[in-house]
Amino acid sequence: MRVLIADDHPLILQSLKAAVDSAEDFEVIAETDSGPHVLPLVNRTRPDLVLMDVQMPGMDGLQCLDLIRERHPDTKVVLISAGGDPAQVQVALRRGAAGYLRKSIAPAEIPSALRHAVTGDAYFPIGGTESAEEHIARTAGLTTRELEILKSLAVGMSNKQISAEHFVTEQTVKFHLSNIYRKLSVSNRAEAVRFALEQGLVTRRDAGPG
Template sequence: MRVVIADDHKLILDGLRRALEDDGGFEVVGQTQTGTEVISLVSETKPDLVVLDVRMPQMDGLACLDEIKGRFPDVKVVMLSASTSQDLVDTALRRGASAYVIKSIDPTDLPATLRQAAAGTVISAVGTAETAAPGAKAAGLTDREVEILGALSRGLSNDQIAKELWVTQQTVKFHLTNVYRKLGVRNRAEALRKAFQLGFVESPLYADDD
């Protein structure tokens, strides 16, 4: 997937590029720290998707979003921001963004989010702990970790979860390892029992495999 990335902080740009290149399924065809350069980059490189910071000098992300959707309607746009304001999320999605990603997102979750956005799935705020269930938040679990626990409670295997969430099996195992550590358990059966007790899965399907 061909991607243009734009953020006014070089550290964020470098992190985005590294996360996408490490995944192996993306080619970063352009990057910039200013809003005014985004449109020319999109015109020159013809990307499939643009990852766009909301706050940028010279031309902010929402203005860039309007310009991209007006001139290049087939290009998907994912907004990136440190803000969790619901008004800002709603505004970005209403104006044509395919996803709104909080900068606190786990870098390993970013490629899957971009794939979902490119596939036409409109996503709300991704990467904010506020959307997790209270018990999950207290346990320190991320939205993605809760999502994987929910998939486990439906009886899905690691391979099935990977396909459903558009991630690799290795990524699923990575998240499960973190879940086990945070919940103080040793395997998925114990994790599901604990998640059920804490109230963020509806049914504990006691699987015996790890």
């Protein structure tokens, strides 16, 4: 897996490079500390994956994400940030990020997180102070994408609506639902909705018919 890394902090850039290069199935082929340099590097090196800081001078990670998704739709983009504002995470995922990491992640966990992103699970690892939803997801073994699909399911969305909401195919929705049922040890939508209600992911007022 050919990786391009972008971060404006030299020490973090080198740390990310070392962590990625430590895995036999990843190779860092380019690096930059400047947002405006990201797309030209992607054009020239054609990486499989871009690991990129959200905050960079000249052009931030979300702007770069939009350009990469538009011009190189097969290239995966994983964003990394010192913070982990849930609203910002959801904006990034909706705009096509394959994953969102916190800089508090242990370097040894980075290759595993990137593998999750590459295989289609939008990945948001726990690091620092976690929210209640993050705690639920971690305890149940749910990825961020699975947690969001569970919440969409719980408010009564059909597979088709979930597909449109999260910019994935209906087949991918079915795949995620199967994983959710397995991880929660439930058998169907109604039991999954009950779990979401019991854990406070949705209120009874918001919950769909299940």
